[in-house]
């Protein structure tokens with residue numbers, strides 16, 4: 001029995017990863033993190049996405065297993081960034097050359113928590129939605145960071161833990177294509193309508209590519225990817 005634990009935030013990338021995992025594993029657990037993010041709305045999106053999978057994609061109902069949201073707000077307290085603070089404008093570049101939405105160590109912490117959970121539920125694989133193609137400049141999204149962490153976790157847990165990143169080398173347009181491949185237009189529409197990516201937590205304004213403010217870096221990336229996806233379809 002192949003069991004996976006998906007790091008699932010309720011965004012486009014991790015929702016695509018969730019469906020990828022449902023296509024590749026026998027049993028799929030999910031984990032999410034509350035680190036005091038501004039876009040707290042994604043946590044309610046993730047809950048409704050999981051509920052809707054049961055009704056709209058009943059073929060996966062049997063595979064979907066436990067879900068847990070871990071409160072790591074203490075981490076948000078020490079790792080201040082524009083994603084967790086209130087006084088910064090999203091998208092500005094900090095002195096170190098990284099976008100100020102970078103939360104130092106975030107993915108390392110997420111994956112270490114996920115590994116502890118994976119150990120407990122006997123999942124051999126953690127599936128996570130990082131990508132380095134439309135790389136926002138986050139060093140903890142790179143595959144070589146994942147390789148090193150995978151080694152550290154395997155050594156530290158004395159059990160083989162794999163970190164699988166199906167989106168690592170895909171552009172945002174290719175991520176939409178992957179969704180289409182996994183579940184056709186039904187899944188693409190589902191992801192447009194139900195996921196949340198906007199850094200500003202705007203879940204009021206709906207665009208053809210989904211909800212968001214339209215101006216923050218996450219919205220811009222999502223819009224650009226969507227337009228490229230449509231353009232590639234026409235060719």
Ligand code: ZN
Nearest residue numbers: 198213216219
């Ligand atoms: Zn936005």
